[in-house]
Structures are given as C-alpha cells and as structure tokens.
Amino acid sequence: MERHSIRILTLFGIAIRLHVSWLFIFVLLTWTFVAHFSRDGRWSNEICWLAGVATSVLFFVSVLLHELAHSVVAMDQGMRVRNIVLFIFGGVAEITEEPRSAGTEFVMAIAGPMMSFAIAASAWGFWWLARGPFEAAAAVALHLAKINMILGIFNLIPGFPLDGGRVLRSMIWGATRDVLLATRWATRAGMGVGFLFMALGVWQFIGGSLFNGLWMVFIGWFLAGAAQSAYSRARLRESVRDRTVRQVTAPPADVVSPEADLASLIYGHILSRHARLVAVVENGGLRGVITLDRIRAVPQRLWPSTRVGEVMLPASEVRAIHPETDLWTAVELMGDGETDWLAVVESDGRFVGILDRENVLQQLEVRSQLGV
Ligand SMILES: [Zn+2]
Known part of the structure; x- marks a missing residue:
C-alpha cells in the first residue's frame, strides 16, 4: 500500500x-x-x-x-x-x-x-x-x-x-x-x-x-x-509460533572471502550451487553479502581482476538479525518489500547464516508435513 x-x-x-x-x-x-x-x-x-x-x-x-x-x-x-x-x-x-x-x-x-x-x-x-x-x-x-x-x-x-x-x-x-x-x-x-x-x-x-x-x-x-x-x-x-530464527537458519553451506575474485566466485560458488547471494566472511565475522546485482554492475572482462570485497554490499548496509529473535518478526521483516533475506549474526559479530524467505517457507512446509 x-x-x-x-x-x-x-x-x-x-x-x-x-x-x-x-x-x-x-x-x-x-x-x-x-x-x-x-x-x-x-x-x-x-x-x-x-x-x-x-x-x-x-x-x-x-x-x-x-x-x-x-x-x-x-x-x-x-x-x-x-x-x-x-x-x-x-x-x-x-x-x-x-x-x-x-x-x-x-x-x-x-x-x-x-x-x-x-x-x-x-x-x-x-x-x-x-x-x-x-x-x-x-x-x-x-x-x-x-x-x-x-x-x-x-x-x-x-x-x-x-x-x-x-x-x-x-x-x-x-x-x-x-x-x-x-x-x-x-x-x-x-x-x-x-x-x-x-x-x-x-x-x-x-x-x-x-x-x-x-x-x-x-x-x-x-x-x-x-x-x-x-x-x-x-x-x-x-x-x-514459538520458533526462533536460529531453529530455521541452516549453517552456511557456502561463504566466500573478501579477497576472492569475482570469476572464481561465479564459477566456484554461484553457478555450481544456484546461489543468488553469498555471504562474505572473514575470521568468522560477516564482512558483507555479494548479490547478483552487485556482480552484474561489473563488466565481465573485469571479473578475474575484481575482488569480492570491492563490490559486495558491506555488512553495515546488510539487514541483520539476532538468532534468538522470534521467527515471526523475521518473516515480517522479510515481507516488507525491502529484501526477502536477512543475515543472521550473533551479538559478538559471528556469522550464523542467511535467512531466506523462500527457504523458511519451504522448511515450514516440510516440517508441517512431517509433524515436527
Ligand atoms: Zn474499520
């Protein structure tokens, strides 16, 4: 509205x-x-x-x-x-x-x-x-x-x-x-x-x-x-109801270092895993998130020489949420039209995973079918 x-x-x-x-x-x-x-x-x-x-x-x-x-x-x-x-x-x-x-x-x-x-x-x-x-x-x-x-x-x-x-x-x-x-x-x-x-x-x-x-x-x-x-x-x-963000956040299957170049990110992570975004992590802490939009903004010929850290969405601009937050708050945040994903980060800055609206809905569907 x-x-x-x-x-x-x-x-x-x-x-x-x-x-x-x-x-x-x-x-x-x-x-x-x-x-x-x-x-x-x-x-x-x-x-x-x-x-x-x-x-x-x-x-x-x-x-x-x-x-x-x-x-x-x-x-x-x-x-x-x-x-x-x-x-x-x-x-x-x-x-x-x-x-x-x-x-x-x-x-x-x-x-x-x-x-x-x-x-x-x-x-x-x-x-x-x-x-x-x-x-x-x-x-x-x-x-x-x-x-x-x-x-x-x-x-x-x-x-x-x-x-x-x-x-x-x-x-x-x-x-x-x-x-x-x-x-x-x-x-x-x-x-x-x-x-x-x-x-x-x-x-x-x-x-x-x-x-x-x-x-x-x-x-x-x-x-x-x-x-x-x-x-x-x-x-x-x-x-x-009564679920926390932690319960549905899968441990990150895939993260990338800010030092990696875009070409290896694309062929080694994005294409092989059908990922639309990858967390950029260094020493366990979230440095940022790299999305397809960010990659698209760089001409293809520059991919091998561009580092992920240069083009990622920096952590300060990523919407982050604490793992103990109740899941409904997270679902509402993801439905407000800004981004349909959130970075889950501990109070001390440790990266837990990415919460993705689509994934949460699929997980809930599976859980309800299994009755767990
Ligand atoms: Zn009324």
Whole structure:
C-alpha cells in the first residue's frame, strides 16, 4: 500500500497517505454528489459544486477518523501503526502487529464503526440546527450523516477483513481460545461475503446497472482476496509460533572471502550451487553479502581482476538479525518489500547464516508435513 502513495500529513505520529487510486474515487464521488445536489434545481451551479466538493472532502475526513479510531486504540494497546492509507475502497490503517488478545481485537475493531456512528450523529445534529438558515450546509451534513451511517453498518458485516469480521473473530477467539480456528471462520465468512457481493454485482450488471454491478464485483473480489490472504498469513504466523530464527537458519553451506575474485566466485560458488547471494566472511565475522546485482554492475572482462570485497554490499548496509529473535518478526521483516533475506549474526559479530524467505517457507512446509 505504501507504494504509489504520497504522504500528506502526520497525525499522532501516524503518516497519512493518499494512494493514486484514491484520486479516481474522489473525482467519481464528487461528481456523484454534485449530480445529487443539482437534481432538484434549487441551487445555483456554484453552490452545487461547492456542496459536492465539501461532501467529498468531509467523507474522506470521516474515513480518516474511522481509521484513526482503530489506530488510537491499537497504539494504546502498544501496537505500532505504520500508516493510514486512503485508497479506492476507503481507508486502511496498516497496523504492523496482530492483537494479542481477543478483548484487544474486539475493542480495536469496534472503535471504527463507533466513530462512524458518532460522526453520523453529530452531522445529523448539525443538519437539525442548520436546516432553516443554512440550507446548503444542512444538506451536506444530512448527506454526510447518511454516508457515515452506511459506512458504519457496511463495516460491521461479519466477514474478515471488514471490522465486523474482526469482531466475529474476537468473539470466536474469546470463546474457543483458538485464534487459528477463529481466523479460519472469520476469513471464510469474509470470502462468503466477497462472493455474495460478486454475485449481486453480476446480477445488477445483467439487470442493466452496468457501473454499480461492476463496482460490486470489484468490491467483492477485493474482499474475498483480502480474506484469503489474511487466512494464509494467520496460518503462517501459527506455523512459526514459538520458533526462533536460529531453529530455521541452516549453517552456511557456502561463504566466500573478501579477497576472492569475482570469476572464481561465479564459477566456484554461484553457478555450481544456484546461489543468488553469498555471504562474505572473514575470521568468522560477516564482512558483507555479494548479490547478483552487485556482480552484474561489473563488466565481465573485469571479473578475474575484481575482488569480492570491492563490490559486495558491506555488512553495515546488510539487514541483520539476532538468532534468538522470534521467527515471526523475521518473516515480517522479510515481507516488507525491502529484501526477502536477512543475515543472521550473533551479538559478538559471528556469522550464523542467511535467512531466506523462500527457504523458511519451504522448511515450514516440510516440517508441517512431517509433524515436527
Ligand atoms: Zn474499520
């Protein structure tokens, strides 16, 4: 989500970002609101536009407040919120950890819809006070009240990853003490909701509302996909539970000295072992890592005369992790889009091995098949 988005401001230490897809929905909604306000022809064109843009902006402020409500509860519970991204389907708070208890998850999930209902109530109050003297402002407020009401109710649909799905998960989790089972049911419900949306969309499409139909299919597809990936993630998390990095880091099969030349590295290590990276080690300590990109940057004719130490990624720039770190932290680090591998290094600088995302997943698969 962080890619293709720009940071617009920071609130409570959380970066608020706009995704490119947000622009599309902003324009579309503004256009819809303007059309709505011009329908009965009571107001001038300027007022309709002003009211339309205001409703659109306030709608996104509402979405932001909804996400902030989740985030503030999460931070209060000691979780880190990386950012809030506004995108085509609304907003998402990227909270880097999973809630540690069913109670925490419940409060965190319910906070968003509660915020939407609170905004709906305030907007409705404003409409009630302003409807005589400030007709246009009152109309915007009424519209906002309705939208926030729908937003709150929609989010309470009990299918993960919607808030209602999280509420459902926290309840099953609390009742059974089994988070994986709870996730399985909540994400299954999420996939069900997704497919239902897609089916309704197809039905609308056939019935002639082409745009609404497509939109429903699109939302359903997004929900089903998100539910599916949330489930895979929960399973992965369960399989790495109580494991440390050390337990899955194989002793380095292959290391190279910084003094070796690139030609012997390529023919003696990389090609023969199908390695895509090799650790550069001297006296047991990690000096750096040599990757294919680094090698490619050197013209072939210079390979015999170039030493590994000259072109390696130096240890100071390598992402390293301690062997006693829990495996989930490592898996998350490897999934953040930077590098999908980490160097495992003891506190005293001794090199333990390279942890590779692909390898970890394969190992876990084998272990689960063997039941060990
Ligand atoms: Zn929410």
